[in-house]
Amino acid sequence: MPLRIVPPSGSPRTLALAQLVNSLGDGAYYVCSALYFARVVGLSPARIGLGLTVAWGVGSLAGVALGRVADRRGPRPTAVVLALATSASVASFLFVRSFPLFLLAACCYATAQCGLAAARQALLASLVTKEERTGTLAYLQSTLNAGLAVGAALGGVALHFGSREAYLSVFVLDAAAFALCALVLLRLPDVRVDRMPHRLAAQQAVFRDLPYAVVTFLNMIMLLRMPLISLAIPLWIVERTSAPGWTVSTLLVLNTGAVMLFQVRTAAAVRDLPSATRTIRRGGVVMLASCAVFALSAAAGVPAQVAVAVLLAGAALQVWGEMMQSAGAWQISFDLAPAGRHGQYQGFFGAGVPVARMLGPVLLTTLVVGLGVIGWLILGALFLAAGLAMGPAVRWAGKARTAVAYAV
Template identity: 60%
Template sequence: MPSDRTARWGALPPAGPQRTLAAAQLAAAVGDGAYYTCSALYFTRVVGMSPTALGLGLTLAWALGSLAGVPLGHLADQRGPRRTSMALALGTAAVVAAFLVIRSSPLFLLAVCLYATAQSGLTAARQALVAALVPPAQRTALLAHIQSTLNGGLAVGAAIGGIALSVGTRAAYLAAFAVTALGFLIGALVLRRLPEAPPATGPSDAGPRLAVLRDRRYAAVTAVNAVLLLRMPLLSLIIPLWIAARAPGIGWLGSALFVLNTLAVLAFQVRAARGITGLEPAARAVRSAGLLLLGSCAVFGLSALDVPVWAVGALLVAASVLQVAGEMRQSAGSWQIAFDLAPPGRIGQYQGFFGTGVAVARTLGPLLLTALLLEGGLAGWLVLGGVFLAAGYAMGPVARWAARDRGHAVSPPAPPVVAGAAPGA
């Protein structure tokens, strides 16, 4: 019989609700991969939107989505996270399916806003579902599995989207969107296999309905995490621009580094999350992430020096390895902290609020980092690394301050898991 450690940290999550949650994420991630690969070029080349209009529309969409995360998370707490997750997955599928018939730019922008709103709410509802079905000390292990699964699904979806891009016709783009809608539809159907998680009772019944909006300590933790999430635009935006400006002969390396990041998370995220079962181990993980991200920024910055092209490439690869190591540690630590500090009856709304850090990083990151790094060179990279280091070291004290007077703040030890049995049964 597998040991508890094997059950929690093996290649697959334990059979039962945990594996079902991972399977639902896989289906949705395949759809997301196809959508993210094709959407920008479809809107500009086929629909006829200008890049500026598209950029403003996406910024507006994700800003609205981040605002919707808290009330939709609260809805999951009140109506049940399984039911809410299914509804939002079906809503996402319907919105993407609308791309098959919509022809005007205003309607596309409306659809994109609805897509971002449903996605933000779905993330919060899924986290509430994890909290309802999985013992506290096993949640980070499961989320590591889900993150690994997500990257694998994104890779498959991106490959499908790549085929659509190579064909380049309206029909090919629409076929990719059909895959996206089908992925979310399948994800909703998979969620039906889960037991019904009852609506929250207890702490959520007293006090203000959206209590997280008055929780300054949790807001501080979210703000520190948002600073660390500024790593997100690096590989997708900054590094391709950096290579184009300093070593255009190896422009292909930007895509290769993105693939490297995806495969590393797929292979090592579960291992990177080992031992993170409470607030203190999570704070240590985030602190180590700050150190790794500092090292990554320093090595990225060295590529600005007058060195041969092969040396630039080697430095960029080394920096990307350090970055993905920091990313995995930061992700695992932040998951645990976000759950440990959320009141049991308000997991959905608290997770929705914590998820706004992603929207902040996606919205402000490109503006801040292009000015700091592309113009600042090595000095700019060192400043960013210092910011990451400071945030990594600040997370522990801020999280402990937020945990003060919260009886639920530290996760209990993990109960033994019997292979093949539903966790928490």
């Protein structure tokens, strides 16, 4: 398969352009936001952590409700409104001067982000054929990583200057990026939605779909790899290995570049539910291997250059497992969602992301930094168990899908 990072023309390319635009702003935001809240606003790290934990908890719940709005009102107008709402919430950070205002702004930001993610997934499901969804999402993930990389570089410039004005320019950039994203989404064709009145049971179908909830939970466990690369591994490198500090940025560049270049190729192996579960199972095995390799990097007497080599090998395995998990999860989340309810189902499935962001830091730092090698092996066992359990859970959900879809 040829190496491609640009999606086919039409709706997939427009969706990728929208993804690229807002990821540029987000890349800069992710690099600078914590330091802005600490240095400019004057919040303590504990309060920042508490505020973001509460915000993502609220966002994970709101995402399902906003996904139902996308099902009822149409995914394109809902996505446009939520992109503008995200823009406004980012802009509101410019005026935050206290913890209560920070908490309010953060909750608005997380709610809009989670709802936007659900609406965009529903929009993709409406515009792209079932056979093309996973491949299109792979292109979008590659685009996302490219935008985050460029945005992070812009954020690095702001950090270099370190002034209040430099930080504020990053928030202005991110707010403008989401406003431009809304304009790009308007270029997509409108999607006809079912205007029949939905009974309450239909609107809350995802909460009664136990098999889908189990699948979502298993996927959430595998999403712990998100704070792994951004938080746990950097702390592990600094506190437990002899590797130099610049290794942290090297591993992040490796992760971002690999996803940008190889996510589409990895997703090509996923065509249906059986191939998706096989891919996730293999991803669990690879993630276990990556955890074992990371653990070796702190072996006694390992010189710095050897530690760096071991860490690079572990990061290569980690990003390979990440790409397999992503490709399989995309296929599963769409194929198990009843027609006409992609918004609420994608909102529910996507809640795994904010939950992993909310609970992952505490869990991973306790396991990896606190327990060391044993913690790495426990974490690897969690990835493996979730990967192995996904197949039976998906088969159960597949059998129950028809009953859930018509239990209205």
